[in-house]
Amino acid sequence: MLTDVRPIVSTLRRHRLTATLLVLQIALTCAIVCNAVFLIGDRVSWMLTPSGIAEGDLMRIIVSDIGPRRDLHARVEADLAALRAIPGAQAVTVGNSLPFGGNAWNSGLKLDRSQQSPSATVAMFYGESLVETLGTRLVGGRLFRPQEYAWVDDLVAGKATSSHVAMMTSDLANRLFPGESAIGKEVFVGGEPVRVVGVLERLPAARVGAREDVNNTLMMPWRMVPAYGGGYFVRARHGEAAHVLKDAVAALKRVEPRRVIVEARLYSDIRGRYFANDRAMTVLLAAVSVALLVVTALGIVGLASFWVAQRRRQIGVRRALGASRTAILRYFQTENFLLASMGIALGMALAYGINVLLMRQYELPRLPWTYLPVGAIVLWGLGQAAVLAPALRAASVPPVVATRG
Amino acid sequence: MLKMTHLAKVYRTEVVETYALRDFNIDVKEGEFVAVTGPSGSGKTTFLTIAGLLETFTGGHYHLDGVEVSQLDDNARSRIRNEKIGFIFQAFNLIPDLNVFDNVEVPLRYRGMKAAERKQRIMDALERVGLASRAKHYPAELSGGQQQRVAIARALAGSPRLLLADEPTGNLDTQMARGVMELLEEIHREGATIVMVTHDPELAARAQRNVHVIDGQVVDLAEEPRFHAHAHTAHS
Ligand SMILES: Nc1ncnc2c1ncn2[C@@H]1O[C@H](COP(=O)(O)OP(=O)(O)OP(=O)(O)O)[C@@H](O)[C@H]1O
Numbered sequence: 359m360l361t362d363v364r365p366i367v368s369t370l371r372r373h374r375l376t377a378t379l380l381v382l383q384i385a386l387t388c389a390i391v392c393n394a395v396f397l398i399g400d401r402v403s404w405m406l407t408p409s410g411i412a413e414g415d416l417m418r419i420i421v422s423d424i425g426p427r428r429d430l431h432a433r434v435e436a437d438l439a440a441l442r443a444i445p446g447a448q449a450v451t452v453g454n455s456l457p458f459g460g461n462a463w464n465s466g467l468k469l470d471r472s473q474q475s476p477s478a479t480v481a482m483f484y485g486e487s488l489v490e491t492l493g494t495r496l497v498g499g500r501l502f503r504p505q506e507y508a509w510v511d512d513l514v515a516g517k518a519t520s521s522h523v524a525m526m527t528s529d530l531a532n533r534l535f536p537g538e539s540a541i542g543k544e545v546f547v548g549g550e551p552v553r554v555v556g557v558l559e560r561l562p563a564a565r566v567g568a569r570e571d572v573n574n575t576l577m578m579p580w581r582m583v584p585a586y587g588g589g590y591f592v593r594a595r596h597g598e599a600a601h602v603l604k605d606a607v608a609a610l611k612r613v614e615p616r617r618v619i620v621e622a623r624l625y626s627d628i629r630g631r632y633f634a635n636d637r638a639m640t641v642l643l644a645a646v647s648v649a650l651l652v653v654t655a656l657g658i659v660g661l662a663s664f665w666v667a668q669r670r671r672q673i674g675v676r677r678a679l680g681a682s683r684t685a686i687l688r689y690f691q692t693e694n695f696l697l698a699s700m701g702i703a704l705g706m707a708l709a710y711g712i713n714v715l716l717m718r719q720y721e722l723p724r725l726p727w728t729y730l731p732v733g734a735i736v737l738w739g740l741g742q743a744a745v746l747a748p749a750l751r752a753a754s755v756p757p758v759v760a761t762r763g
Numbered sequence: 764m765l766k767m768t769h770l771a772k773v774y775r776t777e778v779v780e781t782y783a784l785r786d787f788n789i790d791v792k793e794g795e796f797v798a799v800t801g802p803s804g805s806g807k808t809t810f811l812t813i814a815g816l817l818e819t820f821t822g823g824h825y826h827l828d829g830v831e832v833s834q835l836d837d838n839a840r841s842r843i844r845n846e847k848i849g850f851i852f853q854a855f856n857l858i859p860d861l862n863v864f865d866n867v868e869v870p871l872r873y874r875g876m877k878a879a880e881r882k883q884r885i886m887d888a889l890e891r892v893g894l895a896s897r898a899k900h901y902p903a904e905l906s907g908g909q910q911q912r913v914a915i916a917r918a919l920a921g922s923p924r925l926l927l928a929d930e931p932t933g934n935l936d937t938q939m940a941r942g943v944m945e946l947l948e949e950i951h952r953e954g955a956t957i958v959m960v961t962h963d964p965e966l967a968a969r970a971q972r973n974v975h976v977i978d979g980q981v982v983d984l985a986e987e988p989r990f991h992a993h994a995h996t997a998h999s
């Protein structure tokens with residue numbers, strides 16, 4: 359296949375401008391598509407971050423009750439009883455936050471009371487039996503005991519005292535106490551000492567700053583009430599979430615007809631909204647990549663077709679001098695391979711440059727080197743696919759063209 | 764070497780069938796230098812095109828070097844063109860993007876020859892036509908006569924048994940034409956079989972044998988001195 363390389367290169371040199379333009383187009387496509395695919399991969403893996411909760415079965419209903427705030431606890435108990443009575447409802451609680459739920463409750467965490475700045479900023483999760491309701495896995499220690507829970511409004515009013523226990527994710531535990539068990543360790547949250555009694559597999563924060571901090575979360579045994587920012591979390595039996603959501607709204611309305619339902623959403627919807635921008639960006643990048651590849655393929659088809667038409671006579675002459683159809687086909691395939699290779703080589707350098715720029719501007723990770731050979735193969739393939747039709751047309755030029763033009 | 768019997772070539776278009784050759788008979792012996800003459804449109808180029816396996820024919824037989832060529836597939840025909848036949852065209856047909864050296868190399872590459880041997884043959888052929896010093900020039904930088912000599916070098920480099928030339932001097936002035944003719948005579952003396960189409964009676968006279976084509980047929984000038992200006996066409 360490569361026997362023709364030298365004369366092809368000298369021919370391309372005679373058509374330097376056209377060849378250069380195509381090489382640049384391939385290089386730009388290579389560079390942009392490599393980075394775009396990398397960004398897409400990065401976003402997609404972020405969007406797929408596991409939450410460790412029973413995503414398909416969960417929902418959240420936020421209500422706003424008008425009127426005097428008397429008997430908060432009785433109302434919550436009545437609501438919960440109504441929700442539990444729904445056929446298909448498996449677990450029910452009032453909680454403050456859901457992974458990727460949008461409304462974050464953050465606290466500074468210190469390992470030592472006298473510490474100047476916190477060791478970590480942690481997302482706080484509250485709610486009775488929240489672990490059981492969400493389906494989060496406990497990987498060490500124990501869950502909260504019933505007597506450890508206290509009402510959030512009582513805690514705020516000083517009518518109750520905290521039981522000073524907490525659960526944290528294994529990510530946070532490993533960070534704070536590398537190589538040791540976190541169970542039984544004391545940390546300080548809001549100046550108060552709490553003892554770690556349980557370790558959770560994972561529980562992503564409601565709103566994530568840096569991705570590596572996604573599981574920096576801590577759970578405390580507080581009973582939430584809607585008036586203090588809590589929402590009703592309902593876990594349905596598998597496959598029944600949609601109708602349970604409808605029934606739950608109706609049930610809550612029945613308990614208190616004048617209340618406003620601020621939000622009633624399936625968890626999949628909540629999570630989908632959180633990643634909406636990432637999804638839009640992914641679609642945009644994919645569209646740009648496809649468009650670039652298509653435009654480049656068309657550019658190759660166009661130039662190859664032009665060259666085949668322009669060289670019709672010399673193709674006939676080559677055939678007359680003994681070139682087989684295959685040899686003519688190979689000529690154009692080799693020519694395309696050379697142009698693509700030059701484009702790819704330049705494109706790799708450019709891809710790296712763009713990546714360095716993105717790394718500086720947007721704190722992106724370095725482009726893994728595996729993208730380069732994959733990108734090269736894709737562009738070589740694209741080039742060969744695009745050049746095939748014109749090359750076949752060239753191969754079908756009859757040798758008699760040499761005498762008859 | 765080249766034997767056609769009752770050969771016919773019909774060009775069909777939607778409205779007409781043109782008999783470019785009919786009952787065409789010719790027998791060129793090994794080592795002969797034959798000049799083909801005839802009026803415009805009589806079928807000279809058609810004959811040469813079929814002789815050089817650039818085109819297929821419609822009827823009759825053609826034996827090239829003892830082989831009936833009508834049965835050969837495209838690859839086999841390409842190989843025979845490459846190994847046994849050298850072409851010289853009126854319009855030179857050098858490849859404009861390649862320099863003289865690379866032009867002469869074209870048929871040798873299709874033969875899959877080693878680089879060292881290719882180089883040797885190219886330089887020998889260029890030496891032969893007196894253009895060794897122009898190896899790095901491009902066709903556009905050469906005169907017509909020089910371009911045709913490069914084309915001859917390209918035809919010679921593969922040491923073909925049969926040289927086919929279609930009005931090789933048609934685009935050249937008298938002096939350059941004479942130079943090309945002398946070169947062909949020299950090549951012939953060295954053993955090649957040459958079939959040359961020409962309009963020039965003076966050049967034709969220098970060949971060993973003259974074949975006159977009229978209306979797609981070989982005629983004996985002494986017996987049949989009539990003149991047809993056009994090929995026979997039949998409406999279908
Ligand atoms: N592709 C074709 N389709 C139809 N008719 C053709 C084709 N090629 C040649 N012919 C016809 O065949 C006849 C012979 O043409 P040919 O080119 O062989 O003549 P020629 O003797 O070489 O003429 P000239 O001296 O002008 O070169 C002509 O009538 C021509 O019009």
Ligand SMILES: [Mg+2]
Nearest residue numbers: 807808809929
């Ligand atoms: Mg002719």
